[in-house]
Amino acid sequence: MLTAILEAEAVSFTYPDGTRALQKVTLKIPEGQKIAVLGPNGAGKSTLFLHFNGILRPGDGCVYFAGARVNYSHKDLASLRQQVGIVFQDPDSMLFAASVRQEISFGPLNLGLSREEVLVRIAAAMAATGISDLGDKPTHFLSYGQKKRVAIASVLAMEPRVIIFDEPTAYLDPRSIREVMALLLDISRQGKTIILSTHDVDIAYTWADYIYILAAGQVIGAGTPVEIFNDAALLEAADLARPWLLDVYDDLKNKGWLPAGAPVPKSREELLALIPYRARSRVAI
Ligand SMILES: Nc1ncnc2c1ncn2[C@@H]1O[C@H](COP(=O)(O)OP(=O)(O)OP(=O)(O)O)[C@@H](O)[C@H]1O
Ligand SMILES: [Mg+2]
Known part of the structure; x- marks a missing residue:
């Protein structure tokens, strides 16, 4: 039995405007696995992800990291955010520094690492994402695909145990999609746990070890890719192609x-x- 690095137990969440985004969501993310979360627009995928690194706090239910219940103290949250990195759907929501190098150095500098260690991490993250030549470029001049890579690099540089990718391939060209998915495989081979959401069933089928299906804020399916995609009733309910x-x-x-x-x-x-x-x-x- 694999140990769960992250766990949601009966998590419910309602946004201030009354939208019930999650309703009693219970699921486990086994350490070191590649997990895909699928479901139609508005299903609650991004909302769930924001619970996994403590940006959102459940209205009801609990989140566990490495077996311990997240208690939302300042210290607990700082450590959770260091261990669980999120690459957001929209890279513009993540990038704020003047240059690519500054952007990627921000997180590691905040961890209080030595200058040497920060430089090593920046170089490694830029090399892994293929943006070594963009270090001095202002982030607001980058193309969408380049911004996405910078966002990924800034999370990699934190060296978290879990990396969440919210729709990592949306709006990328075919070559960039292949490169990003190859990078995700690489990261996974280093033993990290990866969670991603996607609307691309072909990517989810080939890439994932295990899949959760969300619809209207609830988990309506869980299984291996073959189990999920051979369940016609589930695919119909989640509006998913085969x-x-x-x-x-x-x-x-x-x-x-x-x-x-x-x-x-x-x-x-x-x-x-x-x-x-x-x-x-x-x-x-
Ligand atoms: N800040 C917010 N305030 C109010 N409602 C929100 C907010 N963010 C999301 N929602 C609502 O919560 C529900 C779940 O949204 P969420 O973004 O988690 O879905 P999703 O599965 O990630 O969808 P998508 O595939 O479009 O990214 C939706 O009904 C959405 O309108
Ligand atoms: Mg989303």
């Missing part, structure tokens, strides 16, 4: 073009490797 990989796999299987017992593929490469040579040449005709 990943193309699963549709193609099922179709090939129904036509008898796959060897018996062929495992369900997680990626395009795995699917192509399943198709026997003869069937592949038939597809070409």
Whole structure:
């Protein structure tokens, strides 16, 4: 049984205008895993994420970090925000410093690290996000994709145990999407826990170890990608499409073009490797 690094227990939250954004949300984030949270616009994904690093406090219920109940003291919150980093949906809401380097150095400087350590962290975060040549550039002149990378770098430089990415690929071009997802895999391989929200079911299916589905502020589904995307009633309720990989796999299987017992593929490469040579040449005709 994996230990939960973050846990929401019957969390309910209502915004001051009366919007009931979360209703008795209970879920666990196992340490070191890649977790995707899916659900339609307004489902409560971003609101849940803001609870995970203490920006919002539950109206009812509790949040646990590393087994301890978050108590919202000044000290507790400072440590939670250091351990759980969020890359927000909109990078403009995160960037405020004059230059890219200043932006990324802000968090580590606040941790009271030595100048040398801060410089090492900045360089590593900029290299990991492919923005090493942008250090002196004013953040307000950056393109959207560049801003997104700076936002990611500023969270990486804090070296949190958990990183939450709220729709990390929205509005990015195809190459940037591939690069950001490769970066997320890299970060995950370093043992960090990653939570992301996305409306891209193909990305969620291939990337995630485990998926939660939110709708109207409630958890309506939880499972492995294969479990989630083979549950037609759940997909209907959450208004989610099925990943193309699963549709193609099922179709090939129904036509008898796959060897018996062929495992369900997680990626395009795995699917192509399943198709026997003869069937592949038939597809070409
Ligand atoms: N600051 C706020 N004040 C009032 N209501 C809010 C506020 N922020 C969010 N909400 C409402 O709370 C509900 C949940 O919003 P949230 O942003 O968490 O959804 P989401 O799942 O992240 O949606 P999206 O996919 O569009 O990002 C929505 O009904 C939204 O209108
Ligand atoms: Mg959101």
